[in-house]
Amino acid sequence: MKKTYALIFAGILTMIMSCSKDPIISTNDQVGISKITYYPTITVTGNSIVAVANGSVFTDPGVKASAGSADVPVVTTPTLNTNTDGVYTLTYTATNKDGFSSTATRTVVVYTTAADAAAHDLSGSYLRAATGVSAIWTKIALGVYVVQNPGGAVSGTSLTVVAINPSGYTISIPSQRASDGNVSQSTSESYINLSPAIYKWIFLNPTYGTGLRTFVKQ
Structure with a gap:
């Protein structure tokens, strides 16, 4: 019986020592077995409503996106047609490496004034x-x-x-x-x-x- 207890104790001790050899992962993207994802944050530069005369070139004031400490590319839709008067909504979309997206918008007015x-x-x-x-x-x-x-x-x-x-x-x-x-x-x-x-x-x-x-x- 004593021998059996000794074997059980030795087995438990071996398991504890084996587990202690596995380091706990802790990075910006992972803690233990849990993975961390950062949703994109979009910053729109300049005014939320801008105007451009019909036929002129529209220069976007700019937009920047990040997820955690990493920059994220931004896709702008639709392509603005400055030859047609109207009030357009530009949508900026940023997607992080895990496929999660955020959006922001800007209103652009194409105008002709007599x-x-x-x-x-x-x-x-x-x-x-x-x-x-x-x-x-x-x-x-x-x-x-x-x-x-x-x-x-x-x-x-x-x-x-x-x-x-x-x-x-x-x-x-x-x-x-x-x-x-x-x-x-x-x-x-x-x-x-x-x-x-x-x-x-x-x-x-x-x-x-x-x-x-x-x-x-x-």
Whole structure:
């Protein structure tokens, strides 16, 4: 019996000593038998909304992606056509070595503005009396504006879209993906250059009603 116990003890001791010979792996990519993956982080350089005149060359302000301490290549889609006016969403996609991806976006406006609108500056705060909330227009290029809260909604103050003034006092929100991710545009637009100026439009967005909205410049 003593001999049996001795053999069992020797076997256990051998197993412990054998296990102790295997080092625990600990690197940036692995701890023990667990593998670590770092999701890509994308940094978009410059403004999130940029404008380029029709027919001009678009130079992307740049984007960088990394996963952990390693740089990750970025794929940009779609290819931008600067010969066609419109509001485009560029999507930047970075994929790490394990196949996990992250994305970021930039809005690019390709525009054509007539001489009779190029000198206009429609920037400012426009109050919607129905809600007591304002839409804020900011000019970023000739005839191109970023509009915050285009619906003049109490709950939509962070929503932004691009509006254009291509000629005279014609205004519109071209079809685009708004900052809330929904495809949006306007219809039934008018801008009356009085003192104060007044504009009206129907803001088409899935989370908004379809009534005509009136705004007065403050």
